[in-house]
Amino acid sequence: MTIHVDNMVKKATCRLYFLNQLKRSGLTSKQLFHYYNAVVRPVLEYCAPVWHYAVTKSQTQQLEAIQKRTIQIVLNFSRGMPYTSMLFAADLNSLASCREDISRKFFQDVTKPTSCLHHLLRDPKLPSYNSRLRSYEKFPRPYTRTKQYRSVVQYALSHYQDRVYSN
Numbered sequence: 001m002t003i004h005v006d007n008m009v010k011k012a013t014c015r016l017y018f019l020n021q022l023k024r025s026g027l028t029s030k031q032l033f034h035y036y037n038a039v040v041r042p043v044l045e046y047c048a049p050v051w052h053y054a055v056t057k058s059q060t061q062q063l064e065a066i067q068k069r070t071i072q073i074v075l076n077f078s079r080g081m082p083y084t085s086m087l088f089a090a091d092l093n094s095l096a097s098c099r100e101d102i103s104r105k106f107f108q109d110v111t112k113p114t115s116c117l118h119h120l121l122r123d124p125k126l127p128s129y130n131s132r133l134r135s136y137e138k139f140p141r142p143y144t145r146t147k148q149y150r151s152v153v154q155y156a157l158s159h160y161q162d163r164v165y166s167n
Contacts (some may be wrong), residue, residue, distance in 0.1 A: 046100040049106040
């Protein structure tokens with residue numbers, strides 16, 4: 001994961017150079033954020049459902065630093081502000097929360113039987129078994145003893161699966 005995150009940071013940093021050049025040419029902050037959302041941010045979110053679960057805290061901070069630098073380039077008054085205040089001023093969400101949302105939506109799409117990845121999931125639990133529980137999950141969670149060998153599917157089942165509560 002380290003090599004992948006380093007490559008993403010390097011590619012995004014190169015694109016921030018062009019953002020800086022656009023700022024010097026006199027584009028408005030709205031246009032600059034549009035450039036960021038169209039050119040830089042997709043680099044930072046590419047295939048997020050696949051690698052999001054394995055990113056460490058320091059790697060997350062590396063990725064968030066790119067967005068922080070973007071806000072500092074576009075909004076001059078944001079220097080010295082806390083990151084959460086910068087996000088509020090720029091009307092952006094943190095990259096971690098965006099990756100979480102992308103991963104959740106992806107998993108919800110995979111749980112549909114029409115998805116080409118639906119076969120990766122284990123067979124759903126029987127409805128007669130589910131009706132006897134206070135709360136249940138449609139798909140059983142596989143058990144892993146360590147987080148090191150957890151896959152994307154296992155992570156998604158344990159974090160994004162909606163629980164159904166019976167009365």
